[in-house]
Amino acid sequence: MKLQNDLLLRAARGEKTKRTPVWLMRQAGRILPEYRAVRESVSGFIELAQTPELAAEVTIQPVDLLGVDAAIIFSDILVIPEAMNLPYEMVEKRGPWFPKTVSSAADLSSLKIADGDTDLGYVIEAIKIAKKNLAGRVPLIGFAGAPWTIFAYMVEGSGSKTFSKARALLYNDAAFSHKLLDMITQSTINYLKAQIRAGADLVQIFDSWAGILPPHHYQEYSLRYISAICDAITEVPLTVFAKGAFFARKEMGQLNCATIGLDWNMGVTESRALIGPNKTLQGNLDPAALYGSFDEVRKATRQMLDAFGPERHIANLGHGVYPDIHPDKVKCFIEEVKEYSEKMR
Numbered sequence: 001m002k003l004q005n006d007l008l009l010r011a012a013r014g015e016k017t018k019r020t021p022v023w024l025m026r027q028a029g030r031i032l033p034e035y036r037a038v039r040e041s042v043s044g045f046i047e048l049a050q051t052p053e054l055a056a057e058v059t060i061q062p063v064d065l066l067g068v069d070a071a072i073i074f075s076d077i078l079v080i081p082e083a084m085n086l087p088y089e090m091v092e093k094r095g096p097w098f099p100k101t102v103s104s105a106a107d108l109s110s111l112k113i114a115d116g117d118t119d120l121g122y123v124i125e126a127i128k129i130a131k132k133n134l135a136g137r138v139p140l141i142g143f144a145g146a147p148w149t150i151f152a153y154m155v156e157g158s159g160s161k162t163f164s165k166a167r168a169l170l171y172n173d174a175a176f177s178h179k180l181l182d183m184i185t186q187s188t189i190n191y192l193k194a195q196i197r198a199g200a201d202l203v204q205i206f207d208s209w210a211g212i213l214p215p216h217h218y219q220e221y222s223l224r225y226i227s228a229i230c231d232a233i234t235e236v237p238l239t240v241f242a243k244g245a246f247f248a249r250k251e252m253g254q255l256n257c258a259t260i261g262l263d264w265n266m267g268v269t270e271s272r273a274l275i276g277p278n279k280t281l282q283g284n285l286d287p288a289a290l291y292g293s294f295d296e297v298r299k300a301t302r303q304m305l306d307a308f309g310p311e312r313h314i315a316n317l318g319h320g321v322y323p324d325i326h327p328d329k330v331k332c333f334i335e336e337v338k339e340y341s342e343k344m345r
């Protein structure tokens with residue numbers, strides 16, 4: 001099916017667009033009352049994510065209700081550990097928790113390399129349904145966590161301020177760390193390829209915990225594996241979003257990918273200079289800017305658009321939208337991107 005709105009893909013490929021495309025990380029869920037209604041009809045997040053019809057429905061909600069230029073499939077980055085034999089639970093108001101973690105050779109040998117179509121069939125099915133029901137209105141984004149971020153959860157067993165167990169493992173057993181990272185990377189490539197076969201038009205890698213590594217560890221334990229994923233995914237444009245990895249922007253400019261996501265601490269001019277002219281940049285409004293008045297939201301949005309300029313930019317926040325942001329502020333951000341970016345051309 002031909003896309004009626006392909007602004008996201010054109011911008012990712014570096015083509016001219018009549019205005020700047022816009023979507024928000026974590027737009028599916030959290031902020032919308034319509035999402036919470038669907039969420040309350042099931043036992044919890046995991047059942048929702050594993051019910052393809054419902055996952056497809058909440059994927060499309062932000063397209064209908066907010067007017068974004070892309071849908072992102074409703075799932076989570078932690079489906080990969082589960083598909084590798086390490087199941088997770090989502091604890092209400094606290095976040096993900098793993099009953100078992102990975103620390104010994106025996107743990108490692110109980111894991112398998114995930115196959116996208118069979119082990120993650122429910123996500124693949126949700127993508128097919130979402131594609132069909134979107135009927136070409138906007139592109140559908142697929143995603144996965146970066147190997148380092150997934151490793152951090154598998155070793156730590158939950159979210160953490162310091163991820164001390166995961167970080168200690170890098171210092172204490174490099175060979176073990178590389179074995180686990182390699183299994184996660186292979187699983188992720190299989191998974192992303194299955195998402196693309198099912199209809200994902202672009203895929204994004206989330207390295208949410210990039211910023212806690214020192215630069216030399218980031219090179220060895222994260223960027224190396226992200227680079228392998230970029231080299232393997234040749235079918236559709238790929239975005240790398242590494243939160244807090246300001247120190248690695250020059251190296252990210254060398255990745256075999258279309259787009260680099262910026263968080264709100266990364267200066268736009270400086271990032272463009274470090275990353276070079278051949279990548280599209282995505283981001284990077286401070287998520288907290290949406291707590292401001294409507295006038296403040298519009299002003300901050302215009303400042304961001306001016307900083308990036310009209311070419312090679314996909315408008316977004318610098319991280320996921322916060323759960324307590326009013327949907328009208330999100331709409332205001334989206335409307336301002338659409339109106340102002342058209343006038344910039």
Ligand SMILES: Cc1c2[nH]c(c1CCC(=O)O)Cc1[nH]c(c(CCC(=O)O)c1C)Cc1[nH]c(c(CCC(=O)O)c1C)Cc1[nH]c(c(C)c1CCC(=O)O)C2
Binds near residue numbers: 095320
């Ligand atoms: C680190 C990370 C996770 N998950 C994700 C990341 C990377 C992005 C980032 O840095 O924010 C990615 C993610 N998680 C979810 C999506 C869906 C699509 C989207 O809207 O972007 C995406 C892209 C749904 C979700 N994932 C989760 C929810 C809330 C669960 C619920 O409905 O109760 C949703 C809608 C739960 C989740 N999942 C995770 C955490 C820490 C939590 C709990 C806190 C939180 O809500 O962010 C792990």
